Every structure is written in structure tokens, then in C-alpha cells.
Amino acid sequence: MSEDYPVHMELQPHVHLIRGANRAKFPEANALLIDDEVLTLVDAGPSKSHIVKTLTDIGHSVKDLDRIVLTHFHIDHKGYAAELQEESGCEVLCHPLAERGVRTFEGMVQDYGIVGNSQYGDWISAITTWLPHVTSDYDVTGNFSDSKPIDCGETQLIPVHMPGHTPDHTCFGINDYETMLLVDIDLTRFGPWYGNVVSDIEQFESSIKKVMELSPRTCISSHLLNPVTEDVHGRLAEFLAAFERRDERILELVGSGLDSLQKLVSRPTIYPKFPHPIYYIFEEFMVQKHLDRLVKRGLITIDDNKIRLSR
Numbered sequence: 001m002s003e004d005y006p007v008h009m010e011l012q013p014h015v016h017l018i019r020g021a022n023r024a025k026f027p028e029a030n031a032l033l034i035d036d037e038v039l040t041l042v043d044a045g046p047s048k049s050h051i052v053k054t055l056t057d058i059g060h061s062v063k064d065l066d067r068i069v070l071t072h073f074h075i076d077h078k079g080y081a082a083e084l085q086e087e088s089g090c091e092v093l094c095h096p097l098a099e100r101g102v103r104t105f106e107g108m109v110q111d112y113g114i115v116g117n118s119q120y121g122d123w124i125s126a127i128t129t130w131l132p133h134v135t136s137d138y139d140v141t142g143n144f145s146d147s148k149p150i151d152c153g154e155t156q157l158i159p160v161h162m163p164g165h166t167p168d169h170t171c172f173g174i175n176d177y178e179t180m181l182l183v184d185i186d187l188t189r190f191g192p193w194y195g196n197v198v199s200d201i202e203q204f205e206s207s208i209k210k211v212m213e214l215s216p217r218t219c220i221s222s223h224l225l226n227p228v229t230e231d232v233h234g235r236l237a238e239f240l241a242a243f244e245r246r247d248e249r250i251l252e253l254v255g256s257g258l259d260s261l262q263k264l265v266s267r268p269t270i271y272p273k274f275p276h277p278i279y280y281i282f283e284e285f286m287v288q289k290h291l292d293r294l295v296k297r298g299l300i301t302i303d304d305n306k307i308r309l310s311r
């Protein structure tokens with residue numbers, strides 16, 4: 001696959017960014033390769049050709065991989081881990097809360113919370129057609145613990161549990177917190193994504209605030225081609241503000257007559273537009289989570305599925 005950007009880039013000694021194809025947009029994602037005593041891949045979501053090319057360019061092959069560390073259970077992150085493990089016999093580590101969603105496709109579907117959704121059949125057929133590799137079972141060989149460094153040799157990966165996007169979502173400090181892999185606190189223009197039943201807005205907000213407190217200077221996103229090094233605090237603040245902005249947009253839309261979940265979702269309200277009809281599922285979860293918190297704050301009431309602004 002040819003791209004108009006380099007497939008990989010050395011960020012610091014031992015640490016290589018492997019860029020996803022298609023500018024690392026979902027279902028692609030970036031990964032990190034730690035070329036150290038323990039050859040460690042963090043996430044396995046870029047096209048396999050990108051992973052293989054990076055390994056080859058720095059003098060390795062897939063067989064040399066010792067370990068894959070997964071940041072969370074999503075398909076664009078666990079990606080090719082099962083295939084790479086089969087070829088290399090490497091370890092696969094994840095957060096304890098990621099195990100269900102990583103190990104089996106059924107476990108992942110439970111964490112998505114989409115069985116019974118009207119779009120479920122279309123989602124399954126889209127995944128099995130386009131991303132068959134993520135429907136396999138993954139052999140998790142161990143867990144990492146929050147804050148306990150993963151020793152790669154000269155490089156230490158420090159897991160920082162940052163739930164919200166998903167309950168297992170974990171960022172990594174590279175040796176310290178100056179440089180962090182922020183994973184799906186991804187600083188994209190789209191903003192935060194929390195479209196699974198297990199996603200949580202309040203946890204997501206707290207995690208972004210936690211990153212702000214750690215004040216990294218270099219933030220590696222799973223979905224941006226280059227690490228963010230300028231105005232890091234401003235970028236994080238902007239990303240965090242999306243939740244309140246979406247609350248306000250929903251209140252406005254309810255005020256203008258979109259008085260049901262279905263009407264808000266069909267518009268759509270959070271996605272600018274649906275890249276595919278199956279995205280309805282994720283929009284529905286996200287809008288529902290906003291409605292829940294607007295009810296809790298006393299800003300709306302919902303009776304018989306009819307949403308009204310509180311006055």
C-alpha cells in the first residue's frame with residue numbers, strides 16, 4: 001500500500017511510530033514499535049503491510065516480535081495482534097478490563113452492547129466482510145497493571161489507566177510523562193468518541209483532565225499522523241470542551257423540536273454525517289449518554305420517549 005506520507009518515524013531512541021494507512025483514520029490506527037531488548041509493539045491496528053515494513057526497515061521481521069501491548073479492546077487497536085502472535089509466538093498483554101473484549105469477538109460484541117440493535121446484522125456483515133481478522137480469538141498471555149512500568153530494556157512504558165472511551169482504555173508514558181501515547185484521547189477534530197454501552201462521559205472527562213495534570217509535551221494520538229507538540233494544553237482543553245458543546249447542541253435541537261432520541265440520532269447530532277448506516281448504532285449510544293446526563297442535571301425530562309426542556 002502506498003501512502004503520501006512515511007509509514008514510520010523514529011520519535012526518540014528505540015521508539016518508532018507506525019502510522020496507520022488512510023491517514024490513520026478508523027478502522028486504521030497508529031502503533032508504536034519499541035525496538036529495544038524486548039521488541040514490543042503497542043497496538044496492532046495499522047495495516048499489516050505498515051507493521052511489516054517498519055519491522056523490515058529497522059532490521060527485524062515479524063518473527064522477532066517479543067510482545068504486543070494493547071491499549072484497549074477496540075478492533076482498530078487489537079487489529080492484527082492475533083496474526084502477528086501466531087507468526088512470532090509473542091506475548092499479548094492488555095489491561096484486565098480489556099480481556100473480555102480482546103479475547104473473543106463475542107466478548108467484544110458484549111462490550112459494544114449492540115446485540116438486538118436494529119443495525120446489528122448490518123454491522124456483523126460489514127465487519128466480517130471488511131475486517132475478518134478481528135473476528136478471530138486472541139490469546140491474551142498476561143495483563144499489565146496501572147502505573148507499573150513495562151520493561152522493554154532501556155525503554156519503560158508506563159501504563160496510565162484513562163477510562164471513559166472504554167473502561168480499559170490505557171495511555172502510556174514513554175519513560176516518563178513528557179511523551180505520552182494518548183491513544184483515543186486522540187485530539188482529532190471529530191472529538192471524543194464514546195459509542196459503546198461500556199463507554200462513560202464522566203470518566204472520559206476525568207481522564208482528559210488527568211492528562212492535562214500530567215502536562216505531557218508530546219502527545220501521540222492513535223489517529224493523527226504526527227504527534228502533537230504545540231499548544232498541547234489548548235488542544236486537550238478543546239477536546240474536553242466537546243462534551244459540553246454537544247450537551248448544548250442537543251438542548252438547542254430539543255428546543256427546536258427534535259424531541260426524541262430517534263430524531264436526534266437520525267439527524268445526526270454528533271457525527272457530522274454517517275460514513276455508513278451502521279454508525280447509527282454509535283451515534284445512538286453517544287446521544288443517549290448525553291440525554292442521561294441532561295436528565296440528571298435537571299435540564300430535560302423524558303416521558304413516553306418524548307424529550308422536553310425543563311423550565
Ligand SMILES: [Zn+2]
Pocket residue numbers: 072074077165184
Ligand atoms: Zn478505541
